[in-house]
Amino acid sequence: MKCLASLCIPLFLLFPCLPASTQSNNLKAGFLRPPANCRPGVYWYFMDGNMNAESITRDLESMKTAGIGQVVFLEVNVGIPRGNVTFLSDEWLHLFSHLVKEATRLGISVTLGIGPGWTGxxxxxxxxxxxMQTLVASETVIQANDAAPVVLPVPPPEKPFFGEGTLTDELRDKRNAFYEDVAVLAFPAPEKQEKIASWPEKAFYYRAPYTSSIVKPFLTEATTVVDPAATIPRREVLDLTEKMDKQGRLHWRPQSGKWIVMRFGSRNNGAVTRPAPIPGLGFECDKFDTTALKDHLNAYVGRIFEKVGMKPGKQSPGGITFLHMDSWEMGSQNWSQHFRKEFSRRRGYDPLKYFPAYRGYVVDNAQVSERFLWDMRLTTQELIFEYHVKFVKEYAKKYNLKLSIEPYDMNPTSDLELGRLADVPMAEFWSLHRGFNSSFSVIEASSIAHVEGKPQVPAEAFTAQDNEGWQQHPASMKNQGDWAFAAGVNRFVYHTFQNQFLPDSLKPGATMGPYGIHWDRSQTWWPMAGSYHQYVTRCSYLLQQGRTVADILYLAPEGCPHVFVPPSSAIRGDTIGDRREYNFDGCTASQLARAKVVNKKIVFPGGATYRVLVLPASETMTPELLSVVERLLKAGAMVIGNPPSRSPSLVNYPACDKEVVAAAKRIWAVADDPSLSIRPYGKGTIISGGNTKELDGQLYPFYETVTAMLKRYGAPADFEADGPVRYTHRTGGHWDVYFVSNTTDKPVNVQCRFRTTKGAPERWDAINGKISRVKYFEQEGPVTSLPLQLDAFESCFIVFDENNRWASISAPVEKKSLQVMDLSTEWKVAFDKKWGGPEMADFSRLQDWSRSPDSGIRYYSGIAVYTKTFDYNASMKQSGIYLDLGKVRNLARITLNGKELGTVWTAPWRIDISSALKQKNNVLKIEVANLWANRLIGDERRTDDGIKNGAWPQWLINGTPRPGNRYTFTTSRQYNANSRLFESGLLGPVTITIEDE
Known part of the structure; x- marks a missing residue:
């Protein structure tokens, strides 16, 4: 069983018939000693040639010691002078081979991005x-009586989304030199000029990032009616491609009137690798062309695989386990050499005479043109999936690797559809108030994983920019991290561990410019990070077991692009909003087609189960999707939504619309009922009209409208609490696990209700691995109620198991702590002189370092060691004795009488000392780590001998003594001499307390 557990695959899915006691024991054993595969990972960034074998080994060994189990390797060029190792040179490949060998030796898995930079x-x-190419066009107006020869100008390329500055001179020249003619079309000039609304976006010339908050999550049809005088009848569009010679001369004149001639051609869209190492700068390959992708993979991934000894069909000899497609930041393309042929094959009609709609012209009428552009976008999605994503996945499979994908941002496809192609769909969330809000991607990735039955939902975690300044640490991230767990993430991949290629004497060392939290071995507190990583690993393990319980399934509309955004009322809060008492997921039409109904619940092949399907508020639905909805209804599903009136596509138009109308009338009976309609259909129920038409946002009814129906049909809330507590719920064959956490910085005492009665509850603490019985609880019907005490931002798991059978005590008992000793005075404190602190200081009382009159203490950053000796009355209770540290800035490791007891990094700031305590001469040592900020601020008062004008200082290049008197060195300057100092040290009060067990 050990080898299976190490895969982090839920055991009840592998062996659903295992006895309940075996499942329970495996769950508990995995929680106490989680497998390596559940450890967190890091984005391991290398900076354009700044790399060496020694730093690679030291980085990996420090990860191993701290409990990091995975790295995502990417090389970029961000904010640091270039190094001496040329990207993909023999030396570079040798170092990468060394990296893989060292990762293998240490049991750390390597994920390789499929291109230089992070873009694609x-x-x-x-x-x-x-x-990547777009269909561009030039326009020439001609008339019957024009005498001069007509030369159709070559269409210019569109401006790159990120601007011309992303192109080198060489790339700009290559881009401008590339042009291929596609077609020449002519049509009578419309009497009026009206364009399709938002046509550059709808025709996929641009797709901006959704995190920029200026981009629609999905595209809607224009509701305005275009004046017929501004339209182009498709029957009047002439194909003049053969009438233009190679010099662009047009050998054709209209018989009468004024005509517009459009010369269509293919040009590069301006997308380049970013922010790649300079030797890796180049165009993004065609996403519609397998040949282009294959050539790219062979030029990059293939060369790496060859160097490390990986061969198709052979088990990897090294630590590479995944290929990775990071967030889609390449934008869209709408053309390639075979696009017209592919479009015709997939959609069943020739797109040629609709080409003017690419440039905003209305062909036939607005609805027809919108339908064509919908078909065009759907075709691009299918080509990206078939010829790009699936090919990468097959390429990985040949080498026995998996594929992970972050399916969002600038993504021209449906995020959910792209992510479901991954072996592991991945999200990203930024540190709170330190960058963009991409929490929507967490909802998307978790939905994909749940619906597809995939156990892992990793996230690029705590990304940051500009103002982070080494300020994040485990305690500051606890609340947001627990939000991510409750939202569906079950593995953190921290952004970023910057390869520390500089000498260890130069700290904080290398950075990724101003980006990322600094999750690397140069952190002051890195020697203490293991305890935090153990917490994360335990949480990750439990949250990968079984399946997530969610009652509501939101159906995303067909087509692309699409970002799945649930109604805001389904979330409590804003940036890191929490799920409410009934959880939810989103799904796509292609996923829904694989569902069936069991006992009136919608069930997917991977095990995901939902009580209600909520349709999007859209007037369009293809006949194929509507037939799936009808099938589920007949089988017993509950569906909330209103009838569509037409298809979004030109495929089989207008017959497709007649099919939709007929099916809608059959299912809903009344096309537009203003009152609430609850109608049986087959074995199921269709709910429409009334408040189901009152939308929260753009697509879905208010959350309360849906949950009212769940309650009406006998489904109590999955979780409720009378205080500020978040949750998520996973279930297995014989058990239910709820993760709950306090969302505030104050202790809470709340009453909780859980929708399960699988045995008596236990409380599992992921910080220390402690498992204890819940002594008081009440069970009535399908619900268990119990009181829960949680400290500031504290979390725990409440585990229900059919094997747990004990009676509740008669009344709830609140845990109480009794303070028996105060140790807040008379400490010896040793600082590290190499970071400017005094070798030893006497603290008659605990104090904030940043307020010390001693500048060595005031500006100190690093670890200081507090020691004192005390006696303890042996007649007092000898178990349940805790050392409470009060306030700590920022982590503390405790040793008593030579026995290391552990590290505290979050509330409750205490540790059990019962096993090491004695009556006389107890020697207590507390190592306390603060943050880098204070030393960096203090050094701003000293001579700057760092990077100047984008170049390394000569003393560093030459290996000569450092001329300045700074203690720190870093590649990113984020403070000045007047910046605010940060509270630091052991602030207390430090007490010994006895807690009721």
Missing amino acids: SGGPWVTANRS
Whole structure:
């Protein structure tokens, strides 16, 4: 069983018939000693040639010691002078091979991004004709009586989304030189000029990042009616492609009137690898062309695999386990050499005479043009999936690797559809108030994983920019991390562990410019990070077991692009909003097609189960999707939503609309009932009209409208609390696990209700692995109620198991702590002189370092050691004795009488000392780590001998003594001499307390 557990695959899915006692024992054993595969990972960034074998080994060994189990390797060029190791050179490949060997030795898995930088798949080996392309056009007005020869100008390329500055001179020249003619069309000039609303976006010339908050999550049809005088009848569009020679001369004149001639061609869209190492800069490869992708993979991934000894069909000899597609930041493309042929094959009609709609012209009428653009976008999605994503996945599979994908941001496809193709769908969330809000991607990735039955939902975690300044630490991240766990994430991949290629004497060392939290071995508190990582690993393990319980399934509309955004009323809070008492997921039409109904619940092949399907508020639905909804209804599903009136596509138009109308009338009976309608259909129920039409946002009814129906049909809330507590719920064959956490910085005492009665409850503490019985609880019907005490931002698991059978005590008892000793005075404190602190200081009382009159203490950053000796009355209770540290800034490791007892990093700031305590001469040592900020601020008062004008200082290049008197060195300057100092040290009060057991 050990080898299976190490895969972090839920055991009840592997062996559903295991006895309940075996499942319970495996769950508990995994919680106490989680497998390595559940450890958190890091984005391990290398900076454009700044790398060496020694730093690679030291980085990996420090990760192993701290409990990091995975790295995502990416090389970029952000804010640091270039190094001497040229990207993909023999030396570079040798160092990468060393990296893989060391990772293998240490049991750390390696995930390799599929291209330089983080954007996607490209490089200098990608030629312009194999790059991402768009259909561009020039327009020439001609009349019957024009005498002069007509030369149709070559259409210029569109401006790159990120601007011309992303292109080197060489790339700009190559881009401008590439052009391929596609077609020449002519049509009578419309009497009026009206364009399709938002046509550059709808025609996929641009797709901005959704995190920028200016981008629609999905595209809607224009509701305005276009004046017929501004339209182009498709029957009047002429194909003049053969009438233009190679010099662009048009050998054609209209018989009468004024005509517009459009010369259509293919040009590069301006997307380049970013922010790649300079030798890795190049075009992004064509996402519609398997040949272009194959050439790219062979030029990059293939060379790496060859160097490390990986061969197709052979088990990898090294630590590489995944290929990775990071957030989609390449934008969209709408053309390639075979696009017209692919479109015709997939949609069943030739797109040629609709080409003017690419440039905003209304062909036939607005609805027809919108339908064409919908079909065009759907075709691009299918090509990206078939010829790009699936090919990468197959490429990985040949080498016995998996594929992870972050399916969001600038993504021209449906996020949910893209993510479901991954072996592991991945999210990203930024540190609170330190960058963008991408929490929507957590909802998306968790939905994908739940619906697809995938156990892991990793997230690029705590990304940050500009003002982070080494301020994040385990305690500051506890609340947001627990939010992520409750939202569906079950593995953190911290952004970022910057490869520390500089000498260890130069700290905080290398950074990724101003980006990322500094999750690396140069952190002051890194020697104490293992306890926090153990907490994260235990949480990750439990949250990967079984399946998540969610009652509501929101159906995303068909088509693309689409960002799944649930109604805001389904979330409590804003940036890190929490799920409410009934959880939810989103799904796509293609996923729904694989569902069936069991006992009136919608069930997917991977095990995900839902009580109600909520349709999007859209007037369009393809006949194929509507037939799926009808099938589920007939089988017993509950569906909330209103009838569609037409198809979004030109495929089989207008017959497709007649099919939709007929099916809608059959299912809903009344096309537009203003009152609430609860109608049986087959074995199921269709609910429409009334308040189901009152939308929260743009697509879905208010959350309360849906939950009222769940309650009406006998489904109590999955979790309720009378205080500020978040939750998530997972279930297995014989058990239920709830993760709950306090969302405030104050202790709470709340009454909780759990929708399960699988045995008596236990409380599992992921910080220390302690498992204890819940002594008081009440069970009535399907619900268990119990009181719960949680300290500031504290979390725990409440575990229900059919094997747990004990009676509740007669009344709840509140835990109480009795203070028996105060140890807040007379401490010896040793600082590290190499960071400016005094070798020894006497603290008659505990104090904040940043307020000390001694500048060595005031500006100190690092670890200081507090020691004192005390006696303890042996007649007092000898178990349940705790050392309470009061306030700590920021982590503390406790040793008593030579026995290391552990590290405290979050509330409650205490540790059990019962096993090490004695009557006389107890020697207590507390190592306390603060943050880098104070020393960095203090050094701003000293001579700056760091990076100047984008170049390394000569003393560093030459290996000569450092000329300045600064203690720190870093590649990113984020403080000045007047910046506010940070509270630091052991602030107390430090007490010994006895707690009721």
